[in-house]
Structures are given as structure tokens and as C-alpha cells.
Amino acid sequence: MTNLFELSDWKSRSVSAENFTGEKGRGGMAKTGTGADPARDLGIGWKISPSIVLAPGVTVTLADVAGQGMIRHIWCTDNSELNRQLILRIYWDGSEAPSVEVPLCDFFACADYQNHPLLSSEKVCVNPEKAFNCYWEMPFYRSFRITLESLHTKDVTLYYQIDYLLGELPGNCAFFHARFNRTNPLPYKAVHTILDGVSGKGQYVGTYLFWGANSNGWWGEGEVKFFLDGDRDYPTICGTGTEDYFGGAWDFDAGGRYQRFCTPYSGLSDITPTDALYQSQRRFSMYRWHLCDPIYFEKDIRVTIQALGWRSERRYLPLQDDISSVAYFYLETPLDVRGTLPDRDGLEIV
Secondary structure, eight states, X not given: OOOTTSOOOOEEEEEETTBSSOOTTOTTOOSSSTTTTTTTTTOTTSSSOSOEEEOTTOEEEEEEEESSEEEEEEEEEEOOOSSSOEEEEEEETTOSSOSEEXXXXXXXXXXXXXXXXXXEOSSEEEETTTEEEEXXXXXXXXXXXXXXXXXXXXXXXXXXXXXXXXXXXXXXOOEEEEEEEEESSOOTTOOEEEEEEXXXXXXXXXXXXXXXXXXXXXXXXXXXXXXXTTOOSSOSEEOSOHHHHTTOOGGGBSSSSBOOEEOSSEEEEEEOOOSOTTOTTOEEEEEEEOSSSOEEESSEEEEEEOOEEEEGGGEEEEOOOEEEEEEEEEESSOOOOTTOOOOHHHHOOO
């Protein structure tokens, strides 16, 4: 929205455990909090409330802001040991339905963070140690609300900061969305749906994929397909293979080993450690940000991916793998993305 060297009328604001409302001049005023005991000799203003504690089964509101503007950065970290037990939701302009509903770790392209993988890209970074950062621009015209639901059975400590701007937006800003989907296992000869049920005008801007291979051998021959504006049986955009879509080639195989890589726009950011290249039960994290090549649609969009390996006599083998995805897109009006999130057991990575 602006160049760094240009003067601007934007007002910088931030919500955190040290300023729950984001109001001007109201940060660091807490008298109680998770840091009160270490600060007992210092008093107000000395890191008294750097974090919050989420009790089992609760949903907390991290931010509830009125006004017009744009979220520019979200950072958070927590002390939990289980994946996919925190659910992030974002609501735009007073909507009662979320436009973002994704497990927290998947939203930051890091489904299996027990391996503590690092990720460095243009829009998402995972830094030491389990520090989640996102830089997706998220406009709002009247308000935004961000919640976090804990599915954990124990208390979880969360540190977070949401940086945003207040100011006048142009009239053609679209709303940010993110939708999660998991198919486990994928039925034989079926495709995994990354995104469906979207009507209206917008642009598709990113894919995160977490893949669990249930068979030996290479698993990524399947094509990513974009069905646009009334496409039914055949797509307008059809890729050539899974690793190709995520910016790699030839099975991600470099010298007989999978090669992890992170670039600004695409990457194979995590691989379950093992010495066996094509062994069953390996897991892979991949991201692809369409920042230079957004997929525009006028009426509707559907995105799918095939799961293909190899069988005897060099024939394709439809796979029955564990596939999870997050679709990132902008839409002219807020869309209710609920309906694809499994229950607690259905989310678990085992």
C-alpha cells in the first residue's frame, strides 16, 4: 500500500498480551499477568503481561478491532507439544462466520513442527524456536476479530503480536481467506480437493500441502488443477506434477536424497528424517505462494491435486495417502469457510 520512503497517513497499531485492545498509548500498563512474579521488584511497565494462558477447550479472542485498515504481520509462539490442537479463526467486518479457519501450525505452513523445521519465504517464516510469522496483507473496512481455540487437554502458554494499520482503504480491496482440508486416507482413484465452494470475484494466492506417503516409491506424479469460472470436467490451468507445481523437479531428488529448499515463493520446507529415499510413512511440507502469478477468477474456482505414484511396467499408481492442504485466496466479500475442519482426532498427526 505504500513505499517506505513516502510519507503516509497510516496509523500504526499492535495488539498483544501487553495491549489487548491495540489502543494508542495503552501498551505495557498491565498490573497482573504471566510476568508479574519476575517483575515484582520493578513494577508496571516491566514485562508484566507478555503472554496468556489458554485453558483446555477454551476459545480466546486475540484481537477485536473496529475501524478501517489492514493487518500486516502476525507473530506467535506457544509451549505446546502436540500439533494441530490450536485453531486460528479470523472474521472480517462484523461477520459471524470466519473467513480463516485453519490449525495454527498449518496456517504458518508448518503442520509437523515437532521436527522444528525452519521456513524462510516471502509471506511466511518459521524462525528459531517455533516462532510463527506471516506477512499476508489483510484489509478490513469496518473491523476484524481473531480468535484461537485450544483443543489441548492441558494449559497452553501463548505469546502473540498482531501488527496492523488504521487508515482509509481504496474501494476495491478484497478480503483474505484461508481454508483447511484433510483427506486421510485418500480413496482409490480420488483427488484431493484443495479448494471448492467459492463463488465471486477474487484471486488465488497460495497453497500449503502436508503429505503423508502410505506407500513405498515416489508419490508426487499427480497434477494440480485450477477449474475457473464454470470449468467442470477439465481445468483451465493444469500442472505437470506435484514437485513441479512447488517449484522443484525430478522427485526433489538430488544425489539420491530429498533436497529441502526454501525460496521466497515456493519450497519443500520439511521432510521426515530417514535415510531411505522412497520409504513409506515419510511426511513432506510444501508451499507455493502465487505472488508474482496470482490465479484470477471472475465467478468461481475449484483447485484439486491428484495423488500418483508408480506400479509395475511403468504404470501410474493412484495412491491412498494422507493429504492436508491450506488454500489462501482473496475474495470480494467475506466467505464462510467452515465445514472442512475435522474433529480433534481427525486433525491429529500420528
